[in-house]
Amino acid sequence: MIRKHDPGKDAVFTGHQYRDGDNNLKQNYESAAKCYAKAVGLGNAEGMYNLSLLHQQGLGVKKDIQTAIQLLKQAAAQSPTMSDECFIPNVGVAEAEHALGLHYETGVGVEMTYHKAAKWYQRASDHGSATAANNLGLMYGDGRGVEKDLVKSEQLLHLSAVRG
Known part of the structure; x- marks a missing residue:
């Protein structure tokens, strides 16, 4: 190719x-x-x-x-893969989604909203981010922004470890 x-x-x-x-x-x-x-x-x-x-x-x-936040949102709006025919990651998308999760979790530049942080971490995790899976797993463990679910927390933390 x-x-x-x-x-x-x-x-x-x-x-x-x-x-x-x-x-x-x-x-x-x-x-x-x-x-x-x-x-x-x-x-x-x-x-x-x-x-x-x-x-x-x-x-x-x-x-x-x-x-910075506008640029992150612009990147996160991109397709997570390079094309519909292949599953090659579009570098920058998951990273931007994870960074937006951090902004919403910490309240830097946006209103602190755990629910939105969890949403961005979920998207980033779905697109391959190990760190986002870890952060989302911790949120499920604590019940921050999501309903507390220790099984889901453990699954996400394991996924994060496997991804490295």
Whole structure:
């Protein structure tokens, strides 16, 4: 199978190199943000997720939690797979869903709502996130945002451990 060239993925890859200072590139968050923004313009969920992280931390861009949350919601609205014919994960979707769960669980940038946190963790877990499965398992164990269910809690915590 021949992989088609994807400018969005290329922009994300270059953004990672600038963010991390890899491949003989000096670490430069502003350049990373520009690369991620290019990927966002091309509809790339991973670019949306990574640009949101920079906005949350104020690295290379102005710190802006609301912009970060908008980017996370934009990424989470993407299809969780690359196409209907294959089940290759669309990188950035589950990560964004998990991050939205964290925002709702902690009340950072949004009203703290355990029910919404559980919803986002469930979506992220359904899309392969081990950390979201863990967080949702803990919520079921405590009965936060969901009805307490120790069996479901144990199942989710096991799933998280299996996924690593």
